[in-house]
Amino acid sequence: MAGDGTVLTRRPVVAVLGATGSIGMHLVSAFEARGYRVLAVARKRSPLVAGCEFIELDLSATPSAEIARILTAADAPLMVNAAGGWLASLEENRLAHVEVVERLLGAAALMPAPPRFVQIGSIHEYGPVPHGAVIDESFEPKPQTPYGLTKLAGSNAVLRATRAGHVHGVVLRAVNVFGPGAAGGSFLGSVVRRLRELPAGDRLRLKVSRSERDFVDVRDLADAVVRATESAVTGRAVNIGRGEALDMRRMLELLVVEAGRDPGALELFSGPVDSKGGDWTRADVRLANRLLGWAPTTSVRQSLRDMWEAAAER
Template identity: 55%
Template sequence: MSTVVAVLGATGGVGQHVCSAFRASGDRVLGIARRPSAAGSALRLDLAEAAPAQLAAALTAHRTEIVVNATGGWVLSAEAMHLAHVQIVERLVAASTLMPDPPRIVHIGTIHEYGPVPAGTLIDESRRPEPQTGYARTKLAGSQALLNATAAGTARGVVLRAVNVCGPGTTSASFLGAVLDRIRDVRPGDRVPMTIADARRDYLDVRDLTDAVVRAARAPESTVGQVINVGRGEAVAMRQLVDWLLAAAGLPPDTIDEQGAAVQSKGGDWTRADNRRAARLLGWQPRTALDASLRDMWHDAARRYSEA
């Protein structure tokens, strides 16, 4: 008998891949989103407005066994970040206490919850989180709400602290998504002024993140309550990522005319995740090379542009 998996944020860049992965493995997927679409959302529910009892009733009616929280994203205002990253998680936790059989909850957090670290640091789960930005602080608050409820026995959660993602469907609100939008109509010989952070960050293909989510959903009960970092374990220069995306578009590196300016970041200038716990507990490892991920990201976007 197939497992029923509810995916919150089912129409988002990560949520769509999570829905597809569980369907491919034979599970029944209940996609939940504010605006249902052909991407696979079966239940229209505004999680920013829904009371815990309403969410609990919906999950119970579908006999949900696993919930993946893929909501949130690159929202800007303090109010929007609190709503997307904290309040929705608190409502999900409250809903689980109202269910006769509480589901396992896989929550997608972020490596930025640890805050800035010195260059060269390999970030493992023993590091004390000290976030410095509104984005990172609210993401940590959401993760902590689930971890606290799990410790108290009122929820069954696993937190994946993921690095930045790339690959097919990457949102335009992200740095690489914004770069893709700016170069999509560029012709050879054109120059595009752009500010690129002098930073090195860990990036992961969205399909590798999705694989970690599926594994966390199926992992032994001993993984409940765990924080697990998910990344490639490599700190890559931002300019290198841009050059790979340019190559995928058939453009030379000098297409970008780098401009000097301050760059706002959701986290620090260095991220490199320690993957050893993910390997040990989930049997997970990244499989997609970043240059291949960015090629797929470009070709997926080109297909969508042509169909629009």
């Protein structure tokens, strides 16, 4: 009981897998802010998640039985998989997005009771869509890249395990993520790094495709994950995004403004670029609002400003 007489409800333990990544560290903060005890799991320790219980574990090399033992000992009935990221080869993607998921699901099947399992999937699981299309959950996934193919395989494994009764699973198919701590392997994350390293008076030349993409702030995504963990939604995929397609050239121009840099520091020219997805993404997020009571709240400019400032702090 709190000092004001309020009865405090003890929340269960949530295991955040991939806790030191660009998304995982925000999940740790979001769950702790809601009063959860967090078990952070990652390959290496990080001061970014120093305040919670931490287990140093390489999920890609740890047998399912050992993972099950650790999670059972921690009494963690909630699992959130934020492991993986922007990887180059098919083998790297398969290891991070398929094998790790299968090991986690194997562990879940060995636990005393089926855990709640939230899988952070990707909008790129749908593959390329026609320009102007609003992607809802009825779209048939047809990914063409190693990233999209392996993310879809991992998400499908979670949904199969849910049907088999091994987990109470839900997949959140997130659009491109930005905001503080953005992954260095992402396009915007790499631009922030290169701008910060740019000598005064120099110009950064960037090749930018004529693309429009949906983005969501990492803190809004973390809020969606917490809501999904607490919800009764199971056995389905739910899109998470802003619900708007943002012009990439305009995004970069706004980034320079929010960074307080001279607009002339960035020189953009058109051309084809390598991408993990197509040139158009816009998620229909009405299902997330209906099932989870979720909607994005962070403005684009705030996300860009905080991304820039967080890079300086790190």
